[in-house]
Amino acid sequence: MTQCGIGMRPHLARGPARSLPRIKASNNCSMANYWRDYDLDQNLKCILVGGTSNVGKTSVAKHIANRLGWTHVSTDSLARHPGRPWKAKPESVPEHVVEHYSTLRTDELMKSVLTHYRNIWPLAEALTEKYAQGADAGRLVLEGSALWPELVASLYQPSAAAVWLTASDDLLKARIYQESQYEQADPPARALIDKFVGRTHRFNVAMMEDLRRLELPWVVVDRDSTIQAVADACLREMRPLTKAPPRIC
Numbered sequence: 228m229t230q231c232g233i234g235m236r237p238h239l240a241r242g243p244a245r246s247l248p249r250i251k252a253s254n255n256c257s258m259a260n261y262w263r264d265y266d267l268d269q270n271l272k273c274i275l276v277g278g279t280s281n282v283g284k285t286s287v288a289k290h291i292a293n294r295l296g297w298t299h300v301s302t303d304s305l306a307r308h309p310g311r312p313w314k315a316k317p318e319s320v321p322e323h324v325v326e327h328y329s330t331l332r333t334d335e336l337m338k339s340v341l342t343h344y345r346n347i348w349p350l351a352e353a354l355t356e357k358y359a360q361g362a363d364a365g366r367l368v369l370e371g372s373a374l375w376p377e378l379v380a381s382l383y384q385p386s387a388a389a390v391w392l393t394a395s396d397d398l399l400k401a402r403i404y405q406e407s408q409y410e411q412a413d414p415p416a417r418a419l420i421d422k423f424v425g426r427t428h429r430f431n432v433a434m435m436e437d438l439r440r441l442e443l444p445w446v447v448v449d450r451d452s453t454i455q456a457v458a459d460a461c462l463r464e465m466r467p468l469t470k471a472p473p474r475i476c
Contacts, residue, residue: 302371
């Protein structure tokens with residue numbers, strides 16, 4: 228089993244942390260057993276996994292999709308914001324990305340990315356509805372930072388469920404530094420990466436405020452457990468989107 232170098236402990240907005248029971252089935256279990264072990268609703272057609280950058284959404288969502296035999300889609304594929312201000316050598320960071328992170332303050336970066344997520348939300352909403360309501364659409368695991376809690380909470384889709392991933396500032400910074408090869412970067416490149424770290428921290432704080440206010444579920448990612456452990460927590464803590472949307476007069 229691939230290790231992700233993280234750990235988790237599950238949380239719900241209304242309760243304290245508690246121990247997570249391990250999956251009963253082995254890696255060779257059938258899909259039917261997997262559904263039974265997690266007590267998944269047979270009508271469930273779409274799982275949404277949100278969270279801040281570098282928290283592990285893609286790895287966890289792909290693991291869930293592979294185990295369930297579902298389709299995996301990232302919201303990054305719907306429309307791309309400037310993204311991360313680093314590239315694996317010999318590629319270079321595009322000029323518009325350099326300008327974005329070098330000229331905007333952290334609060335401006337945060338405003339920019341939230342505006343982008345609100346702009347592409349109709350695409351994510353339509354995709355969720357396609358799988359949640361369509362008889363022949365298959366089943367979907369949709370993940371991405373664009374799944375902002377307030378936007379997801381506006382959905383009423385009993386056949387869809389959602390959960391978010393969060394982590395400490397130190398862990399997020401360490402993972403960003405490792406992925407970007409911060410220690411080998413020159414001072415201008417480090418400055419861009421640090422701006423991304425600041426935006427990531429600000430995003431995480433605002434996201435958690437929204438999750439608590441809306442009483443939505445989340446899983447806290449730590450340093451030591453496998454992707455499967457975090458996926459297990461997500462499947463146990465996710466909640467269906469059955470809260471009625473606000474009435475529009």
